[in-house]
Each structure stands twice: as C-alpha cells, then as structure tokens.
Amino acid sequence: NALRKCASAQKSVVIVSPRPHFLYTPLLASSSVGTITLRSACEPLRALVESAASKATSATFVRADAREIDVHNKKVYATTDSDGMGLELSYDKLVIAVGAQPNTFGIPGVQEHGLFLKEAEDSAKLHAKLLSNLEKAAALSHQGNKYATEIDRLLKVVVVGGGPTGVELCAELADFKNHDVVKRYGTDISDRIQIILVEAMPRILMPFDESLANVAKEHLVSKGVEVRTGCGVTYVEGQDVTMQPSTPRTATAEQKAEAASKAKSEEVGALVWVAGIGARPLVKKLAKQLGQTDMRGLKVDETLKVEGTNDVYAIGDCAL
Amino acid sequence: NALRKCASAQKSVVIVSPRPHFLYTPLLASSSVGTITLRSACEPLRALVESAASKATSATFVRADAREIDVHNKKVYATTDSDGMGLELSYDKLVIAVGAQPNTFGIPGVQEHGLFLKEAEDSAKLHAKLLSNLEKAAALSHQGNKYATEIDRLLKVVVVGGGPTGVELCAELADFKNHDVVKRYGTDISDRIQIILVEAMPRILMPFDESLANVAKEHLVSKGVEVRTGCGVTYVEGQDVTMQPSTPRTATAEQKAEAASKAKSEEVGALVWVAGIGARPLVKKLAKQLGQTDMRGLKVDETLKVEGTNDVYAIGDCAL
Numbered sequence: 134n135a136l137r138k139c140a141s142a143q144k145s146v147v148i149v150s151p152r153p154h155f156l157y158t159p160l161l162a163s164s165s166v167g168t169i170t171l172r173s174a175c176e177p178l179r180a181l182v183e184s185a186a187s188k189a190t191s192a193t194f195v196r197a198d199a200r201e202i203d204v205h206n207k208k209v210y211a212t213t214d215s216d217g218m219g220l221e222l223s224y225d226k227l228v229i230a231v232g233a234q235p236n237t238f239g240i241p242g243v244q245e246h247g248l249f250l251k252e253a254e255d256s257a258k259l260h261a262k263l264l265s266n267l268e269k270a271a272a273l274s275h276q277g278n279k280y281a282t283e284i285d286r287l288l289k290v291v292v293v294g295g296g297p298t299g300v301e302l303c304a305e306l307a308d309f310k311n312h313d314v315v316k317r318y319g320t321d322i323s324d325r326i327q328i329i330l331v332e333a334m335p336r337i338l339m340p341f342d343e344s345l346a347n348v349a350k351e352h353l354v355s356k357g358v359e360v361r362t363g364c365g366v367t368y369v370e371g372q373d374v375t376m377q378p379s380t381p382r383t384a385t386a387e388q389k390a391e392a393a394s395k396a397k398s399e400e401v402g403a404l405v406w407v408a409g410i411g412a413r414p415l416v417k418k419l420a421k422q423l424g425q426t427d428m429r430g431l432k433v434d435e436t437l438k439v440e441g442t443n444d445v446y447a448i449g450d451c452a453l
Numbered sequence: 454n455a456l457r458k459c460a461s462a463q464k465s466v467v468i469v470s471p472r473p474h475f476l477y478t479p480l481l482a483s484s485s486v487g488t489i490t491l492r493s494a495c496e497p498l499r500a501l502v503e504s505a506a507s508k509a510t511s512a513t514f515v516r517a518d519a520r521e522i523d524v525h526n527k528k529v530y531a532t533t534d535s536d537g538m539g540l541e542l543s544y545d546k547l548v549i550a551v552g553a554q555p556n557t558f559g560i561p562g563v564q565e566h567g568l569f570l571k572e573a574e575d576s577a578k579l580h581a582k583l584l585s586n587l588e589k590a591a592a593l594s595h596q597g598n599k600y601a602t603e604i605d606r607l608l609k610v611v612v613v614g615g616g617p618t619g620v621e622l623c624a625e626l627a628d629f630k631n632h633d634v635v636k637r638y639g640t641d642i643s644d645r646i647q648i649i650l651v652e653a654m655p656r657i658l659m660p661f662d663e664s665l666a667n668v669a670k671e672h673l674v675s676k677g678v679e680v681r682t683g684c685g686v687t688y689v690e691g692q693d694v695t696m697q698p699s700t701p702r703t704a705t706a707e708q709k710a711e712a713a714s715k716a717k718s719e720e721v722g723a724l725v726w727v728a729g730i731g732a733r734p735l736v737k738k739l740a741k742q743l744g745q746t747d748m749r750g751l752k753v754d755e756t757l758k759v760e761g762t763n764d765v766y767a768i769g770d771c772a773l
Contacts, residue, residue, distance in 0.1 A: 153588060172490075179637055195595055196588035213589040218600055220592060268473060268516035269533045272540060275515055280538055317499055 145191045147222060149211055151198035154178055154253065161250050162302040165259040166309040175253055195222070202227070202419050204442045226444045229416070229431065233450040236411035242369030247406040250298060259405060263290070263309075266402045270325070271318050287402040288326045291374055293366050294408035295332030295339070300349050302407065303330045307356035328358045333365040333379040333408075367393075372400045416451045427453055465511045467542060469531055471518035474498055474573065481570050482622040485579040486629040495573055515542070522547070522739050524762045546764045549736070549751065553770040556731035562689030567726040570618055579725060583610070583629075586722045590645070591638050607722040608646045611694055613686050614728035615652030615659070620669050622725065623650045627676035648678045653685040653699035653728075687713075692720045736771045747773060 160174035182194040197211035197220050209227065211220045235251050237243040248262060249255040266287040273280035273287075290306060292299050306328045314323040330337065330353065337360065338346040350360055365379035377396035380389050412420070412430050423441040425432050430453040432440045437452065439445045480494035502514040517531035517540050529547065531540045555571050557563040568582060569575040586607040593600035593607075610626060612619050626648045634643040650657065650673065657680065658666040670680055685699035697716035700709050732740070732750050743761040745752050750773040752760045757772065759765045 153584065170492075183637070193595075195592045197592045211592075213592045214585070217589065218593055218603060220596060222595070264473065265534070269537065272515045272517045272531075272533045273538055275513075275542070276540060283538060317503070 146193075147224075148178060148182055148192070148194045149197055149199050149209065149222065150178060150194070151196065151214070152178070152253070153196055155181060156253055158251065159301070161253075161256040162298065162305045165250065165256040165302070166263065166305045167260060167313070168305065168308075171253055171257055171260075174256070195220070199231070199415055202229075202415070202445070204419075204423075204445055207444070224444075227446070229419075229439070229445065229447040229451055230449050231413050231415060231451050233410035233430075234413050235406060236409040237406060238409060240366060240368070242371075243366070243404075243406055246369045246371060247293075247404045250302065250405060250407050251410075259403070262403050267314065267318055267322065271322055274321065285325060285327075286372065286400045288322070289329070289399070289401045290327065290403045290405065291329045291331060291401045292405045292407065293331045294406065295330055295334065295337030295360075295362065296407065297338065298407040299330055299332070299405075300337060300353065302405065303328055303353055303358045304356065307353065307358050311356065330358055330360045331364050331366060331376065332360070332362045335363050337362060366404075367396060368398070369404060372402075373398050374401050374404055410450065412451060416447075429453060466513075467544075468498060468502055468512070468514045469517055469519050469529065469542065470498060470514070471516065471534070472498070472573070473516055475501060476573055478571065479621070481573075481576040482618065482625045485570065485576040485622070486583065486625045487580060487633070488625065488628075491573055491577055491580075494576070515540070519551070519735055522549075522735070522765070524739075524743075524765055527764070544764075547766070549739075549759070549765065549767040549771055550769050551733050551735060551771050553730035553750075554733050555726060556729040557726060558729060560686060560688070562691075563686070563724075563726055566689045566691060567613075567724045570622065570725060570727050571730075579723070582723050587634065587638060587642065591642055594641065605645060605647075606692065606720045608642070609649070609719070609721045610647065610723045610725065611649045611651060611721045612725045612727065613651045614726065615650055615654065615657030615680075615682065616727065617658065618727040619650055619652070619725075620657060620673065622727065623648055623673055623678045624676065627673065627678050631676065650678055650680045651684050651686060651696065652680070652682045655683050657682060686724075687716060688718075689724060692722075693718050694721050694724055730770065732771065736767075749773060 154175035154177050157174045157176070160169060163169045164171045164174050179194050182192045185192055195211070197213050197217075199209050199211045201210040202208075203210070207224050207227070209222045209224060211222060212218065213220065235249045237247070248259045250259065270284045270287045273284050292303050292306070310323050310326045310328065314326065336343065336346050337350055353360055361376075363379055364376050366374060366376050368375040375396055375398040378392045380392045384392070412428060416431055417428050419439075420428055420431055423431075423439070425440065430451050431447040433447050433452045434440060437446045437448055439447050474495035474497050477494045477496070480489060483489045484491045484494050499514050502512045505512055515531070517533050517537075519529050519531045521530040522528075523530070527544050527547070529542045529544060531542060532538065533540065555569045557567070568579045570579065590604045590607045593604050612623050612626070630643050630646045630648065634646060656663065656666050657670055673680055681696075683699055684696050686694060686696050688695040695716055695718040698712045700712045704712070732748060736751055737748050739759075740748055740751055743751075743759070745760065750771050751767040753767050753772045754760060757766045757768055759767050
C-alpha cells in the first residue's frame with residue numbers, strides 16, 4: 134500500500150530486501166504446527182512490486198542485504214548474500230524498515246541450540262523439528278518401554294517468553310497436541326507431550342492488563358500447558374536446558390546466589406526462544422554513527438525522520 | 454493400493470520408511486521450477502496408512518531407516534534417523550521396495566557440488582538454487598556491466614543425463630525461462646539463461662527409439678536448450694565443471710588421451726546430476742550376503758521373491 138501511494142507520483146522506488154517475500158510474522162505460530170501453510174504467511178515481493186508499479190513510476194526489487202548506510206553521500210551498501218557481491222545503491226530519500234531480530238540476551242547456548250519464530254525459515258524448522266520428534270517417538274514406542282525416557286524427552290517442548298508470540302505459540306501447540314496428534318499418532322503419544330511456557334517476569338503478557346493475562350493463563354492451563362513464571366533460562370547445552378528462579382536487576386548477591394542454588398536442568402525435545410527482540414546490526418551501526426545512545430533502534434522525530442539525518446526515515450520495529 | 458489389498462486379510466502390516474511421504478518422483482522436475490508445489494508430489498504416508506487400515510487389519514507406519522536385514526532370523530534392523538536409536542522389527546513376510554539412489558560413478562566433486570532430482574529435498578534445493586541465482590543476477594544487473602561475467606555464470610544451468618528425467622527437466626527449465634522468468638525478471642535476464650543438456654552417449658534417450666529421441670532433441674533445441682551428446686563430465690570443483698568427449702569402455706589409451714586433451718572447464722550456476730541410478734546400501738549389503746553377483750539390485754524370481762531367501766520379496770527399482 135505504501136508502495137502504491139509512493140508510486141502515484143513520478144518516482145523510482147527501489148525495494149532492497151534479503152528475503153524474497155513480505156512475511157506476516159503473526160502467522161508463523163500457526164504455520165509452525167501446520168495449521169496454515171508457510172506460503173500463506175509470505176507474500177512474494179517481486180510480484181507485489183510488479184503489481185504496484187504503475188506506468189508513471191518504476192518500482193524494482195533488489196534481493197540484497199543492506200549492510201551499511203552512508204547518510205552523507207546518500208548511499209546504501211548491500212551484498213547479494215552472506216558471501217556475495219557488493220552493491221552500491223544511491224538514494225534521494227531512504228526508508229529503513231528492517232524490523233528487529235531475536236535477542237538471546239547473551240544466554241549461552243540459546244543461539245546455537247534454540248529455535249526461533251521470526252523468519253519464515255524459523256517456522257519451517259520448528260515444524261520439521263516437531264514432526265521429526267513425533268515420528269521418532271512413535272517409532273521408538275514400537276520397542277515397548279526400552280526408550281521411555283527418550284520418548285518423554287522428544288515430546289517435551291519449552292517455549293521461552295510469555296509475550297503475545299509465546300502465548301499464541303503455546304495455544305497452537307496445545308491445539309496441535311489435542312487434535313492433530315491424537316488423530317495421527319494416538320493418545321499414547323499425545324498424552325505424553327509436555328508444553329511448558331517459561332517467563333522470567335512474575336506473570337505472562339506483562340505489557341498488557343493483568344486481567345487479560347489471567348484469562349490467557351487460565352486458558353493455556355486448561356489446555357494442558359504448564360506455565361512457569363518468575364523462571365529464567367540461564368544455560369543451554371544441546372538438549373539440556375538449565376532454569377532457575379529469575380531475579381530482578383536490583384537483586385543482592387545473596388539473592389542471586391540463592392536463585393542459582395535452585396538451578397535445575399532438564400532434557401527437552403525443542404526449545405523455542407521468543408523472549409525478546411533487538412536491533413539488527415545495520416540499525417545498531419547507523420545509530421552508533423549518528424551518535425545515538427539507545428542501541429535498541431533508531432530515534433525518530435514526529436515525522437518518522439531519523440534524528441541527526443536528512444531524508445532518512447525509519448518505521449516499524451527498528452524505529453524508537 | 455497394495456496396502457489395501459494386503460489389509461483385506463487378517464494381517465498386521467508395518468511400513469518402514471525414513472521419509473514421511475510417498476514421493477511421486479516424475480513430478481520433481483515440475484516442482485523444481487515451481488510449476489507445481491512439492492506438496493503435490495508427496496503423499497503423506499501416515500495418513501495413507503491410516504486410511505488403508507481396516508477394522509480387520511492393523512497397519513502402522515514407522516518412520517525409520519532400515520539398515521540391515523537378517524533373512525535367517527527374519528528381522529529388520531533400523532534406526533530412527535542418521536544418528537538415531539536402534540529398532541529391531543520382526544517379520545513373517547518382507548517386501549523390499551526401497552527404490553534406488555543417484556549414481557555419480559565416482560566422478561570427483563559431483564556428490565559434493567552437484568544437485569540431484571531423486572528426493573523431495575533435492576527438488577526443493579534445486580528450486581531454491583534457481584531462484585537464488587536469478588535474484589542475485591537481477592540484483593547484480595543494477596550495477597551496469599560490472600558483474601557481467603558473474604551474471605552469465607549464475608544463469609548457466611548444466612543438466613547431466615539425457616534420459617527421461619534430464620529431458621523432462623530441460624523442457625521444464627526452458628518453459629520456466631521463456632515464461633516465468635520473462636514475466637518476473639524481464640528479457641534482459643531471461644535471454645542470458647543458458648540451459649545445457651549433457652549426455653555421454655551419442656544421442657539422448659538411448660533406451661528409446663531413435664526417432665523419438667530426435668523429436669525430443671528438436672523440441673529442446675527449438676526451446677533454446679543446448680544439447681551436447683558424446684560429452685562426459687570428468688571433474689567438478691565448486692562452480693567449475695570439466696567436460697570432455699566421452700570414450701567407449703573399449704577405447705585405447707591413445708583415444709582416451711586424445712579425449713582428455715580436449716577437456717574444457719566452465720563455471721556454472723547449477724549442475725544437476727540425473728545421469729544414473731544405483732542400488733541403496735541396504736540392497737547392496739543384502740545382495741552381497743546372499744552371494745548375488747550383480748550389485749545393481751536384488752535378483753528376484755518370477756514371483757518377485759528374492760533369490761536365495763524365503764518370504765522376502767523385492768519390487769520396483771531395487772529388484773532386478
């Protein structure tokens with residue numbers, strides 16, 4: 134839509150994105166359990182650009198990863214992919230709409246062993262992991278009790294982050310367990326699936342009204358989801374997830390030590406990390422160059438212009 | 454269908470497969486250019502088994518990779534995945550229907566750098582590669598002539614193997630070039646796409662009638678496919694493919710040396726290997742154990758019973 138509006142004047146619009154599609158992220162939770170196809174959450178950018186381009190305007194799509202912005206010379210430096218060729222693109226006006234990326238807060242092992250829900254591939258990976266674990270558990274159940282511990286591990290899903298994404302995902306997982314899995318794998322398997330929602334804050338959906346959070350929590354619990362609040366993940370090593378009671382930033386050394394003494398680790402089949410978002414490297418780099426102090430995004434004025442620049446605007450999750 | 458027929462008696466049927474779907478391989482060529490979705494070529498095994506199981510029979514699906522067959526003790530040893538748990542499955546009657554796998558004839562680099570068209574993932578990979586190359590070429594074309602050589606490399610597709618799969622794939626690629634690519638990327642890009650079919654024999658579709666092969670060849674050429682017969686790939690290193698005139702097995706040392714002196718290498722965007730099939734390790738292992746001499750598959754009698762066994766049958770590409 135924005136593209137169509139720009140396109141009504143005599144302009145040349147260039148869309149630069151490393152993804153060939155526009156992704157509607159709220160649908161990722163559904164696609165990760167197979168309720169909708171991933172395709173439904175992706176709108177191909179090339180076709181979109183094509184249909185939005187009018188005769189008066191040229192609109193083109195460049196599949197490339199913007200790496201650096203030179204606000205003085207009005208240039209964007211991009212590469213065609215991670216080890217690709219360099220591109221230099223000039224602009225008159227620049228709109229930065231790169232969104233955000235998962236933030237693991239530096240907790241060891243999360244990046245390597247966790248699953249995420251931010252990109253289309255994340256959802257496909259989570260879906261594949263869930264199905265693969267189910268098939269393995271079903272296959273192992275043909276050998277009697279020999280693999281009971283492994284079956285329980287395979288069927289334990291931990292979702293870290295009690296925000297809207299985590300809550301939505303747990304609800305989808307619960308539906309998946311109670312319907313699809315019952316139908317396809319039988320109750321022997323579905324009954325053994327454990328879904329655990331982990332939130333470091335004292336309650337889920339912290340930015341929302343408490344009454345709303347309570348309704349959501351009761352709903353999840355009624356569907357068989359275990360909700361662990363005030364609980365933080367401190368360490369992940371392969372299938373092994375270590376958790377302990379979370380402490381506020383103001384906690385004393387004794388309080389922290391006491392929390393640490395309660396640390397427990399458990400083996401899980403899947404760890405999904407939806408606990409926070411942070412700025413993308415491009416955004417951090419530009420914020421730093423502009424002398425901005427908040428590295429969570431780009432500070433903009435009331436017209437969405439990035440402070441300290443001319444003709445550069447930021448919208449969405451990358452704007453503060 | 455076979456399952457439904459078995460299921461009409463009081464039997465218990467267990468299907469063992471590492472893939473969760475039945476794959477209709479002839480559709481892979483179409484799905485690799487996006488004409489049909491990969492989903493259309495895959496029939497989910499679990500649902501199939503479920504619908505075929507009647508009240509009189511139990512049919513179950515076990516997602517596992519059969520690794521070894523003990524025909525004396527009537528057992529199949531399988532693992533849940535490549536580094537998975539071991540399963541031991543007993544049988545009264547065993548049907549081996551594992552198909553075949555690509556055969557690279559030991560040509561260096563093909564396994565590592567080539568793309569194939571035998572499994573669902575192969576088709577998805579080829580599709581992703583084609584689109585990624587197109588997007589890169591389109592992005593690079595925004596920098597004038599700076600990247601002309603790289604654009605031509607990205608848009609060069611070599612298909613090795615002039616059998617039905619190779620011919621079908623080249624026809625699909627030509628349609629993709631002449632329709633989808635023209636529409637989405639414009640003629641500047643589509644005109645630069647090169648599709649090359651390489652066949653070691655003097656003509657394509659060798660097992661078929663020569664008149665049929667000629668019609669197919671003319672059709673491909675008319676669509677812009679370059680057909681190189683009597684040409685063999687000898688070496689692949691990254692994007693670099695080396696080819697030379699092929700020599701018959703009876704060629705003299707001089708003839709071989711002359712062919713080798715004509716070797717040329719070229720950089721390609723994609724190398725698709727559809728030049729031959731061979732037996733899967735499970736089949737080779739069993740054939741060897743049974744003292745069979747032809748390692749291309751399992752020798753069966755007129756009832757499809759594997760020679761030298763009781764109650765073991767082989768069907769499809771794994772039977773000779």
